Amino acid sequence: MAITLLIPTALRNFTDGKKEVQAEGKTVGEAVDNFANVYPDIKRHLYDEKGVLRAFINIFVGETNIKNLQGLDTPLKDGDTVMLVPAIAGGK
Amino acid sequence: MGSNCHDKTRANDHPPTGWRAGDNNKNNKNKDKGKDKVKVGWVLKISLETIEEIKNEAARAYPYECCGALIGVLDGDVRDVKEILPIGNERKGEAQRRRFLITAEELAKVEIKIAKKGLDILGFYHSHPDHPSRPSKYDEDFALPFYSYAIISVEKGKPTELTSWVLDENRIFISEELRS
Numbered sequence: 001m002a003i004t005l006l007i008p009t010a011l012r013n014f015t016d017g018k019k020e021v022q023a024e025g026k027t028v029g030e031a032v033d034n035f036a037n038v039y040p041d042i043k044r045h046l047y048d049e050k051g052v053l054r055a056f057i058n059i060f061v062g063e064t065n066i067k068n069l070q071g072l073d074t075p076l077k078d079g080d081t082v083m084l085v086p087a088i089a090g091g092k
Numbered sequence: 093m094g095s096n097c098h099d100k101t102r103a104n105d106h107p108p109t110g111w112r113a114g115d116n117n118k119n120n121k122n123k124d125k126g127k128d129k130v131k132v133g134w135v136l137k138i139s140l141e142t143i144e145e146i147k148n149e150a151a152r153a154y155p156y157e158c159c160g161a162l163i164g165v166l167d168g169d170v171r172d173v174k175e176i177l178p179i180g181n182e183r184k185g186e187a188q189r190r191r192f193l194i195t196a197e198e199l200a201k202v203e204i205k206i207a208k209k210g211l212d213i214l215g216f217y218h219s220h221p222d223h224p225s226r227p228s229k230y231d232e233d234f235a236l237p238f239y240s241y242a243i244i245s246v247e248k249g250k251p252t253e254l255t256s257w258v259l260d261e262n263r264i265f266i267s268e269e270l271r272s
Protein backbone atom coordinates (compact mmCIF):
# COMPACT_ATOMS: atom_id res chain seq x y z
CA MET A 1 0.00 0.00 0.00
CA ALA A 2 1.31 3.45 -0.85
CA ILE A 3 0.68 5.90 1.94
CA THR A 4 1.75 9.42 2.82
CA LEU A 5 3.66 9.99 6.03
CA LEU A 6 3.47 13.48 7.58
CA ILE A 7 6.64 14.45 9.42
CA PRO A 8 6.54 16.85 12.40
CA THR A 9 8.82 19.90 12.10
CA ALA A 10 11.08 18.50 14.84
CA LEU A 11 11.98 15.48 12.71
CA ARG A 12 12.40 17.11 9.31
CA ASN A 13 16.12 17.44 9.87
CA PHE A 14 16.21 13.74 9.23
CA THR A 15 14.08 13.76 6.09
CA ASP A 16 16.03 16.38 4.11
CA GLY A 17 13.48 18.97 5.22
CA LYS A 18 10.55 17.09 3.70
CA LYS A 19 7.12 17.53 5.28
CA GLU A 20 5.63 14.55 3.53
CA VAL A 21 7.22 11.29 2.58
CA GLN A 22 5.73 8.44 0.59
CA ALA A 23 6.03 5.00 2.13
CA GLU A 24 4.88 1.47 1.43
CA GLY A 25 3.43 -1.03 3.87
CA LYS A 26 0.50 -3.29 4.57
CA THR A 27 0.48 -2.16 8.20
CA VAL A 28 1.51 0.98 10.07
CA GLY A 29 4.52 -0.84 11.53
CA GLU A 30 5.68 -1.95 8.10
CA ALA A 31 5.28 1.51 6.58
CA VAL A 32 7.16 3.18 9.43
CA ASP A 33 9.93 0.57 9.21
CA ASN A 34 10.27 1.09 5.48
CA PHE A 35 10.37 4.82 6.01
CA ALA A 36 13.02 4.48 8.76
CA ASN A 37 15.16 2.37 6.42
CA VAL A 38 15.21 5.19 3.89
CA TYR A 39 16.07 7.75 6.59
CA PRO A 40 18.19 5.71 9.02
CA ASP A 41 19.14 8.67 11.24
CA ILE A 42 15.53 8.97 12.32
CA LYS A 43 15.42 5.46 13.76
CA ARG A 44 16.85 6.21 17.18
CA HIS A 45 14.29 8.97 17.62
CA LEU A 46 11.42 6.64 16.84
CA TYR A 47 12.51 3.41 18.47
CA ASP A 48 14.37 2.63 21.68
CA GLU A 49 17.37 0.32 21.98
CA LYS A 50 15.04 -2.66 22.00
CA GLY A 51 13.31 -1.60 18.81
CA VAL A 52 10.11 -0.60 20.63
CA LEU A 53 8.37 2.56 19.46
CA ARG A 54 9.13 5.35 21.93
CA ALA A 55 6.34 6.24 24.35
CA PHE A 56 6.16 9.92 23.42
CA ILE A 57 5.81 9.23 19.70
CA ASN A 58 2.25 8.75 18.65
CA ILE A 59 1.13 7.60 15.27
CA PHE A 60 -2.16 8.64 13.75
CA VAL A 61 -3.89 7.15 10.75
CA GLY A 62 -6.05 9.97 9.53
CA GLU A 63 -7.27 11.52 12.77
CA THR A 64 -7.17 8.35 14.88
CA ASN A 65 -4.35 7.35 17.22
CA ILE A 66 -3.23 3.80 16.40
CA LYS A 67 -3.49 3.10 20.14
CA ASN A 68 -7.23 3.10 19.53
CA LEU A 69 -6.86 0.90 16.45
CA GLN A 70 -4.58 -2.12 16.27
CA GLY A 71 -1.33 -0.40 17.16
CA LEU A 72 1.52 -1.04 14.74
CA ASP A 73 -0.55 -3.88 13.23
CA THR A 74 -3.21 -1.43 12.04
CA PRO A 75 -3.79 -2.24 8.37
CA LEU A 76 -3.31 0.48 5.78
CA LYS A 77 -5.03 1.12 2.51
CA ASP A 78 -3.75 3.00 -0.49
CA GLY A 79 -3.80 6.74 0.00
CA ASP A 80 -3.92 6.66 3.80
CA THR A 81 -2.23 9.51 5.62
CA VAL A 82 -0.08 8.49 8.54
CA MET A 83 1.11 11.18 10.93
CA LEU A 84 3.88 11.07 13.54
CA VAL A 85 2.91 13.26 16.50
CA PRO A 86 4.78 13.90 19.74
CA ALA A 87 3.27 14.87 23.08
CA ILE A 88 4.61 18.10 24.58
CA ALA A 89 5.26 18.62 28.27
CA GLY A 90 6.92 21.07 30.63
CA GLY A 91 6.41 23.08 33.75
CA LYS A 92 8.29 25.26 36.20
CA MET B 93 -9.37 25.70 31.87
CA GLY B 94 -8.30 23.66 34.86
CA SER B 95 -11.13 24.19 37.25
CA ASN B 96 -11.53 20.69 38.65
CA CYS B 97 -9.31 21.66 41.53
CA HIS B 98 -10.06 18.73 43.77
CA ASP B 99 -8.80 16.26 41.31
CA LYS B 100 -5.82 14.54 42.85
CA THR B 101 -2.82 14.25 40.61
CA ARG B 102 -2.93 10.69 39.47
CA ALA B 103 0.17 8.58 39.59
CA ASN B 104 -0.14 7.91 35.90
CA ASP B 105 -0.72 11.53 35.04
CA HIS B 106 2.77 11.85 33.68
CA PRO B 107 3.90 12.68 30.23
CA PRO B 108 6.13 10.19 28.49
CA THR B 109 9.85 10.46 29.07
CA GLY B 110 11.67 13.08 27.09
CA TRP B 111 13.05 12.78 23.67
CA ARG B 112 16.64 11.82 24.09
CA ALA B 113 18.10 13.38 21.02
CA GLY B 114 21.54 12.70 19.75
CA ASP B 115 24.16 11.08 21.89
CA ASN B 116 22.87 12.70 25.04
CA ASN B 117 26.26 13.74 26.23
CA LYS B 118 25.73 13.96 29.99
CA ASN B 119 29.18 15.46 30.52
CA ASN B 120 27.98 18.66 29.00
CA LYS B 121 25.19 19.12 31.52
CA ASN B 122 27.14 21.57 33.69
CA LYS B 123 25.65 24.87 32.68
CA ASP B 124 27.31 28.21 33.15
CA LYS B 125 25.14 29.39 35.99
CA GLY B 126 23.54 32.79 35.62
CA LYS B 127 24.73 33.21 32.07
CA ASP B 128 22.45 32.25 29.23
CA LYS B 129 24.01 31.02 26.09
CA VAL B 130 22.47 32.67 23.06
CA LYS B 131 22.07 30.63 19.93
CA VAL B 132 23.66 32.65 17.21
CA GLY B 133 21.63 32.84 14.05
CA TRP B 134 18.37 31.43 15.34
CA VAL B 135 15.64 33.98 15.52
CA LEU B 136 12.05 33.81 16.65
CA LYS B 137 10.18 36.46 14.76
CA ILE B 138 7.09 37.32 16.78
CA SER B 139 5.05 40.49 16.70
CA LEU B 140 4.26 42.55 19.78
CA GLU B 141 0.57 41.81 19.15
CA THR B 142 1.24 38.08 19.28
CA ILE B 143 3.27 38.46 22.47
CA GLU B 144 0.31 40.39 23.88
CA GLU B 145 -1.98 37.46 23.01
CA ILE B 146 0.30 35.05 24.87
CA LYS B 147 0.31 37.42 27.85
CA ASN B 148 -3.48 37.52 27.84
CA GLU B 149 -3.65 33.72 27.79
CA ALA B 150 -1.16 33.54 30.64
CA ALA B 151 -3.08 36.07 32.75
CA ARG B 152 -6.35 34.26 32.12
CA ALA B 153 -4.92 30.90 33.20
CA TYR B 154 -3.20 32.24 36.33
CA PRO B 155 -2.46 30.66 38.85
CA TYR B 156 -2.38 27.74 36.45
CA GLU B 157 -0.09 27.23 33.50
CA CYS B 158 -1.37 27.95 30.02
CA CYS B 159 0.09 26.37 26.92
CA GLY B 160 -0.23 26.50 23.18
CA ALA B 161 1.52 26.25 19.84
CA LEU B 162 3.54 28.82 17.91
CA ILE B 163 2.39 28.57 14.32
CA GLY B 164 4.09 30.02 11.28
CA VAL B 165 6.65 29.45 8.58
CA LEU B 166 10.24 28.37 8.71
CA ASP B 167 12.48 30.65 6.68
CA GLY B 168 16.05 29.41 6.97
CA ASP B 169 17.09 30.01 10.57
CA VAL B 170 14.21 32.41 11.15
CA ARG B 171 11.04 31.06 12.67
CA ASP B 172 8.37 33.47 11.62
CA VAL B 173 5.41 33.18 14.00
CA LYS B 174 2.19 34.09 12.23
CA GLU B 175 -0.25 33.11 14.97
CA ILE B 176 -0.60 31.28 18.24
CA LEU B 177 -3.01 28.50 18.96
CA PRO B 178 -3.98 28.09 22.63
CA ILE B 179 -4.31 24.42 23.59
CA GLY B 180 -5.95 23.14 26.75
CA ASN B 181 -3.54 22.07 29.49
CA GLU B 182 -4.24 18.35 29.85
CA ARG B 183 -2.62 18.02 33.25
CA LYS B 184 -5.22 17.41 35.94
CA GLY B 185 -6.39 19.91 38.56
CA GLU B 186 -3.76 21.36 40.82
CA ALA B 187 -0.93 19.85 38.79
CA GLN B 188 -1.63 22.67 36.33
CA ARG B 189 -0.02 25.09 38.77
CA ARG B 190 3.37 23.76 37.81
CA ARG B 191 2.98 21.49 34.80
CA PHE B 192 1.51 21.52 31.33
CA LEU B 193 0.80 18.75 28.90
CA ILE B 194 -0.25 18.91 25.27
CA THR B 195 -1.42 15.47 24.26
CA ALA B 196 -0.66 13.98 20.88
CA GLU B 197 -4.43 13.95 20.22
CA GLU B 198 -4.60 17.73 20.64
CA LEU B 199 -1.47 18.24 18.60
CA ALA B 200 -2.71 16.00 15.80
CA LYS B 201 -5.80 18.23 15.51
CA VAL B 202 -3.55 21.28 15.29
CA GLU B 203 -1.36 19.68 12.61
CA ILE B 204 -4.37 18.83 10.47
CA LYS B 205 -5.82 22.31 10.89
CA ILE B 206 -2.66 24.25 10.00
CA ALA B 207 -1.48 21.96 7.18
CA LYS B 208 -4.41 23.24 5.15
CA LYS B 209 -3.06 26.77 5.56
CA GLY B 210 0.49 25.79 4.64
CA LEU B 211 1.72 26.63 8.15
CA ASP B 212 3.91 24.64 10.53
CA ILE B 213 4.34 24.19 14.26
CA LEU B 214 7.46 26.16 15.13
CA GLY B 215 7.29 25.62 18.86
CA PHE B 216 5.20 26.02 21.98
CA TYR B 217 4.57 28.56 24.69
CA HIS B 218 3.67 28.07 28.31
CA SER B 219 3.46 30.23 31.40
CA HIS B 220 5.36 30.17 34.67
CA PRO B 221 2.98 31.46 37.36
CA ASP B 222 5.03 33.28 40.02
CA HIS B 223 8.23 31.90 38.62
CA PRO B 224 10.90 33.44 36.35
CA SER B 225 10.63 33.02 32.58
CA ARG B 226 13.50 30.59 32.43
CA PRO B 227 13.24 26.92 31.52
CA SER B 228 13.05 24.53 34.44
CA LYS B 229 14.91 21.25 34.68
CA TYR B 230 11.57 19.63 33.91
CA ASP B 231 11.18 21.75 30.77
CA GLU B 232 14.61 20.70 29.59
CA ASP B 233 14.08 17.02 30.40
CA PHE B 234 10.91 16.83 28.35
CA ALA B 235 11.80 19.17 25.52
CA LEU B 236 12.05 18.00 21.95
CA PRO B 237 14.75 19.16 19.57
CA PHE B 238 14.10 21.90 17.04
CA TYR B 239 11.04 23.48 18.64
CA SER B 240 11.11 26.94 20.18
CA TYR B 241 9.89 26.94 23.78
CA ALA B 242 8.60 30.38 24.67
CA ILE B 243 8.05 31.03 28.38
CA ILE B 244 6.01 33.83 29.87
CA SER B 245 6.38 34.67 33.54
CA VAL B 246 3.28 35.76 35.45
CA GLU B 247 3.92 37.58 38.72
CA LYS B 248 0.86 37.75 40.99
CA GLY B 249 -1.41 37.52 37.96
CA LYS B 250 0.49 40.05 35.88
CA PRO B 251 2.42 38.74 32.84
CA THR B 252 5.97 40.07 32.67
CA GLU B 253 8.81 38.85 30.50
CA LEU B 254 8.66 36.49 27.51
CA THR B 255 11.75 34.51 26.60
CA SER B 256 12.30 31.71 24.09
CA TRP B 257 14.59 28.69 24.14
CA VAL B 258 15.82 25.97 21.83
CA LEU B 259 17.68 22.78 22.72
CA ASP B 260 21.23 22.54 21.50
CA GLU B 261 22.82 19.28 20.36
CA ASN B 262 23.62 18.40 23.98
CA ARG B 263 20.01 18.89 25.05
CA ILE B 264 20.77 22.15 26.86
CA PHE B 265 18.35 25.05 26.38
CA ILE B 266 19.86 28.00 24.57
CA SER B 267 18.20 31.40 24.66
CA GLU B 268 16.81 32.43 21.31
CA GLU B 269 16.74 35.93 19.88
CA LEU B 270 13.28 37.49 19.72
CA ARG B 271 12.55 39.94 16.93
CA SER B 272 9.31 41.75 16.30
Ligand SMILES: [Zn+2]
Pocket residue numbers: 090091092218219220226227228231243
Ligand atom coordinates in the same frame (compact mmCIF):
# COMPACT_ATOMS: atom_id res chain seq x y z
ZN1 LIG C 1 8.42 25.74 32.06
